[in-house]
Amino acid sequence: MTTAKYVLSSRQINTMKRTSLEKRVHDFHSESGNDVYTIQAVLAVMIRNALSTEDFSFLAEDLIRKIFLTSKAVHEIRLSCVYFRDYFTDDEWKKVKNRLFASEAEFEQLTKRTELYIEKLRPRLISKARPTEKKTNMLSYFKDGNGKRHSWSLSNVNPDITKEEHYALMSILSTLNIFHKDGVQRFAEPIYADFTIYEPSFDRRDEEAAAELMKNAEQLLPLDASLSDAVESTEAAFDTQIENATEEEAIIETQDEDTIVAESAEIIDGFPSKYLSEEEAQALHDFYTAGFDPSTISEEEKAEIAFRATLDERPMREIQQEMEKEKVRDQEKAEAAAAPAKGKKNLTKQERKKLAQEQANKVQRNKQNKWGILSQIKKRGGKKRK
Template sequence: MSTINLGTRQLFLMKRENLSKKFNSFLENSDDASYVIQCAVAVLVRNSFTPSDFSNFEKDLIRDLFLTSDKVKSARKYCVYFRNYFSEDEWQTVVNRLFDSEEEFSQTTERTRLHIEKLLPILHSGGWEAPIKRSLVTVFKDETGKKHGWTLSNVDRKYSTQENCDLLAILSTLTIFEKNGVRRFAELVKNSFATIDIDYNSENEEEKIEVWTEQPKSAADKTEIHNPEEANLPRSSKDTHPAKHVDSVKEEKKLEAVNETAATSIPKNEKKRQRKRPEDHQKKLYAKNPFHKQEETKKLTQPKKKKKRKKKRK
């Protein structure tokens, strides 16, 4: 692998000119055409959300890789994302180079083609003026099922919730993003746009969203995202807050118990006040209430009666 880094930070944060240089430097050092093609797909996803113009990014480079490079075969299923980069004759050349037959091409790319058919105009759209800059806040699962958050800043919300989820689901087909050898972005869990307030949340029950995956799910798995209450996702409160770890929930319960005890217990200062006061202070209190004074006087003057003990019968 090349020493020139080309990961999420570069693909989603760098400006177009600098990112273009990074693409070419990476390819010169690594000659990993498959990796570059997947990076180009990630840039298409970025282009759909950002007002900056990343359309036709590295078009000549991508055309050259699909038309001439033999190392791009491992990324051949992604060729359909760049169909509009080629003329009819050139496209037929690409298909013939990468696939043994038209039937193999259809079978290999069928699900992807159906998924991106309506998304292609969005993926290849140009720049625009955004009235409000937002942050796209997402949660994905990695290939081990562990959740992790990912945020894309300086974006705009132009499309429907379903379209936004479909665009983000494209990242789940890419294998280039890893951490400690574990592939990230394996499955989209949820996403939302945010300024100061939350714009929308894909888990909103009123908006039934189907999250697309490259491999079709079984019937039992299809309802996982539709209803957040039925999903096995631990939450501190339904629909509005992210999942909390079981340990944090236990800590919250302990804290609530301590607060309840503190609310009902007598403070130390109050306990000191309730201790027996000196005799002169007692007299002042009883002076205000003569009945208490008389009762107290009787108690002090009258001798205590000794209790008679009963003799035990032998």
């Protein structure tokens, strides 16, 4: 069984930089020859362009024009041509319509509704870069083909869009049938979407900024050292840290989520995480941590949430909400067991003992859960590296 060398999934489409993504589209088409998939993938890129601060307009323009002008397979999705009208000259557009439709009347009849739908969206679909002053991400939710809810995250977006336009873009995404998981269509129906604006704080990755930040911190003494030893060792440690620390070493202790994403990328993406670009790694980090608030939970709970999220390929916030609901249900069950309803007999000594044992077993399973998942990640990841 052979494996495709070039993958063109939703993750690649929504995390790669333009140059890398354009090359990936060409490589995928060259290997697969799949005209229909390629057209839909580039339409998904157009939706990203409509939301993004970066320029993804007219991606793979020559390839798209060639497919519509020569491919027989494109007849399967002939209505998609209206999204790419701006890719063609007037003469080329006439040829496209003549190839795909029996007459001008048929073209107008079949595409009128779509053209009216995207009329206000067209400038966004082909817009150039639209940068913003503050970094903004989008977290949206869809129903899949089975009616199950899942999330989709996009980083570096421009929130200057009406809710009607936003919903319209998500609805276009739901018309594509190329994104599946376990044979189930992923983006069947949009539910809701939010924007998250990030306010930057300190950043020690810049040497000058690090020196300024640590100017006063140098006066801080270790709690278990004598005065003379503490002053000498602290000054030496900070000097060495500034001179020798790499960017990765400077931030590794404060970015546990990044480490988790990097280690689990082999399972999620199907290839070693070392092949992820910096932009892809950052996009994965943004996806997993969007809206996640670790301030109200313990380190143990945070680790369990992170591992569940990477294995299920869902945001940590979504996992956190599920765990909170589980706690409420467990509490309600415990209260119900402790206070039997009126008219019901009290639990016998044997029944109480059995209930207590079940609760103890559940606590033990929860403690073992995160270590079992971590072991699985390391085991599967280790096989990849051989």
